[in-house]
Amino acid sequence: MPQKLAELAHCRAGDKGDTLTLSLCALRAEDYPRLAAQVTPARVRAHLAGIVKGEVRRYELPELHALQFVCEQALAGGVTASLALDAHGKTLSYALLELELDDRD
Amino acid sequence: MATIEAKTLRIGAGAGFQGDRIDPAVVLASQGGLDYMVLECLAERTIAAAQLRRLHEPGTGFDPLLEARMEALLPFVARSGLRIVTNMGAADPLGAAKVTIAVARRLGLRVKVAAVTGDDVLRLVKPGMTALETGRPLREHGKLVCANAYLGAEALLPALASGANVVITGRVADPSLFVAPLVHEFGWALDDWDHLARGTVVGHLLECAGQVTGGYFADPGAKDVPDLAHLGFPFADVDTEGFGTISKVPGTGGAVTLRTVKEQLLYEVTDPTGYVTPDVTADFRGVRLAEVGPDRVAVGGATGRARTETLKASVGYLAGWRGEGEITYAGANARARAALAAAVLRERLHEAVPELELRIDHIGVDSAHRSSFGHAYDPYEVRLRVAGSADRRAIAERIGWEVEALLTNGPAGGGGVRRSVAERIGIVSTLLPRAKVAAEVTLLQSRYAAKAR
Structure with missing residues (x-):
């Protein structure tokens, strides 16, 4: 059964100019290795293809059982230039949690 | 000690x-x-x-x-x-x-x-300095105000x-x-x-x-x-x-x-x-x-x-005006009526101001994430939102007016119009x-x- 990231992790979004940060934290420490293995920058980039136009970098924080994604060109030019209703991209944490994981690992 | x-x-x-x-x-x-x-x-x-x-x-x-x-x-x-x-x-x-x-x-x-x-x-920031975000000189972004x-x-x-x-x-x-x-x-x-x-x-x-x-x-x-x-x-x-x-x-x-x-x-x-x-x-x-x-x-x-x-400095520049308008459609076929309203607005606004930059959202459907990630359903109501940017206030105001005009010139059953216009300040950084x-x-x-x- 595919499993949504929402069942395994919690997330908060942040913004700096046109850059979006997505902090993904495992709900249970034992799930962290699976998150680290499956939630790759490439998968996040593909999942958010309609939103993120630039590079996605990932930082691993094993002590915190967390992954930090830094997405460039993700906020339609940033708070000022963006015509989006959610110009800060605050709701995008829940877009990431829609990602479906498969049964591997 | x-x-x-x-x-x-x-x-x-x-x-x-x-x-x-x-x-x-x-x-x-x-x-x-x-x-x-x-x-x-x-x-x-x-x-x-x-x-x-x-x-x-x-x-x-x-x-x-x-x-x-x-x-x-x-x-x-x-x-x-x-x-x-x-x-x-x-x-x-x-x-x-x-x-x-x-x-x-x-x-x-x-x-x-x-x-x-x-x-x-x-007084220390010169228009020729480079903006970190864009790599372009500050002066190219607009009139610097702070x-x-x-x-x-x-x-x-x-x-x-x-x-x-x-x-x-x-x-x-x-x-x-x-x-x-x-x-x-x-x-x-x-x-x-x-x-x-x-x-x-x-x-x-x-x-x-x-x-x-x-x-x-x-x-x-x-x-x-x-x-x-x-x-x-x-x-x-x-x-x-x-x-x-x-x-x-x-x-x-x-x-x-x-x-x-x-x-x-x-x-x-x-x-x-x-x-x-x-x-x-x-x-x-x-x-x-x-x-x-x-x-x-x-x-x-x-x-x-x-x-x-x-030290990083935030530099503000005048970035024109933003105009917005919103209207709700509810009940049977709400999504199609909202889509028709969107098409009509696009036509009317672009015939008047061809270069106008517009964003049209269907709130309740896919406005936040540009996708609903497979949550396909027919919403009972949709709020249509139109936003655009313009150099002049009068053009930005036109966006909300056209949304309001849908009340008598658009699809059936639209209501709850709100419109606004605001001056925009852009922010870039320099060191x-x-x-x-x-x-x-x-x-x-x-x-x-x-x-x-």
Whole structure:
């Protein structure tokens, strides 16, 4: 059964100019290795293809059982230039949690 | 030595953004046993908006909630020795200090207020300098209206040494507002990178106030937060080594757990291996968290590297106007009627202004994420939103008018129209040599009001 990231992790979004940060934290420490293995920058980039136009970098924080994604060109030019209703991209944490994981690992 | 080593400082966060709630700050001031309260009220764009306000109407460049917050909190300053550090000065720290003195006089309180200035660097910023975000010269973005450098903890030290009860600044890096009292009280050297990094982590955890105590965290069934309605604001007990324990006043709503602290620790951090502030470059990879009691999380383990030789400055420019309009369609075929309205609007607006940049959203369908990730369904109602940008106000206003005109010129059953137009300020950043930016302190003092004698 595919499993949504929402069942395994919690997330908060942040913004700096046109850059979006997505902090993904495992709900249970034992799930962290699976998150680290499956939630790759490439998968996040593909999942958010309609939103993120630039590079996605990932930082691993094993002590915190967390992954930090830094997405460039993700906020339609940033708070000022963006015509989006959610110009800060605050709701995008829940877009990431829609990602479906498969049964591997 | 023993007594010095045992010393801890309790710093609370009484506001985490410009419009933050005041009641939790009063609870914190009255029951929190704080040494310092920081009120962080300035976002990237807030200071530009304040600058613009000041251009239009002199004497309005500070935070619009300054008086309300000071009226609520100054009595505790006068009574218990609590010290307040705040960036509510925004574009006019000196003006904010004068207003604070006026509030104190009105309340019959004696306070000493220090205004820290020097972050306004418009005269140092040249139009030929490069914008970090775009790599293009500043002048190509639009008419420059303001430039504010991010000052660090160092700029606040003379104000704290003066004995002022309230320190009011303009642009200061958020964590630095918390690091300054730590440096002042514990005498940390300004090149003691590990201590500064640990203090920075504590400051970063506190700077958004309720966001570390369970605010912006609750998700019913998945992440429940008790009594969110009475969310308490946080404080940290910090020791002389910079290790802190995050907590809140017992009896307040919310929660301080590993989960709430982790979300805030990484919030807006674009490089956890090198978080740059004016004080230090902090590495978060070694950060350790531990639940040490109910609603108590200990934090430590950050390491630091030398601060940068430059300071970041936010530069604001005039970016034209934004016009918006919204209308709701509900009931059978609502989605199709909204789509028809969108097509009609596009045609009408582009026939009138061919170059107009438009964004059309179907709220309730896919406005937030440009996708509904497989949640396919037919919503009962859709709110259509149209937004566009223009150089001239008259063109921006036309967008909302056309939405309103759908009432008699569009599809069936539209209602609840709202329209707005707003001037836009763009923000880009540039770097300035640290030595060029000089902070200054001005002291003001209120005496007892006549009736209080």
